[in-house]
Amino acid sequence: GDSVTQMEGPVTLSEEAFLTINCTYTATGYPSLFWYVQYPGEGLQLLLKATKADDKGSNKGFEATYRKETTSFHLEKGSVQVSDSAVYFCALPQDPAGGTSYGKLTFGQGTILTVHP
């Protein structure tokens, strides 16, 4: 079935450093792709998404480009802040064609990001 693979963590950076968290996917079609973020003690929340190839999703200074050539959706931010410390999840729909898994997301294992002052 469709799946996502995230880079191994955790990732530790100093404030204002450049961030990349890798995500690659396996899918039979061209599903929408998502990044969710989980701040300490909270539930996940949608950070950004891209619905088709070459789309770039962006939010709060984070960006990710849907690249079908490399089946990737890497998350980037040019200058991280301490407040970006969280767990980041890449995700895709299990069955975007509207079959029995319609509405179900598959999440990566999560990457812990810690940003130091």
Next chain:
Amino acid sequence: DAGVIQSPRHEVTEMGQEVTLRCKPISGHDYLFWYRQTMMRGLELLIYFNNNVPIDDSGMPEDRFSAKMPNASFSTLKIQPSEPRDSAVYFCASSLASQGKDTQYFGPGTRLTVL
């Protein structure tokens, strides 16, 4: 607007006891999901509902777990009897198909500890 509401936020119980977790989805949402999160296994989908009907419960670990959605504004996840390996954070999430079913809104979670 109120987000997804879960109760209790923390639950500590002893092995063998019944545990009931509660969720109120965002008003008008037609999908509801129950997840479990642990360090070892990450985020696991347990079951999800569409218009109050269970669609996929293949992630429910065993018969000790059951979930219901008696109406559009309330769902429960019950564990009976509970075991220490059930200790985890349980999340409820909801989504609206017409606004992008894949954009799920998560509650704050219930941290369950089974002693």
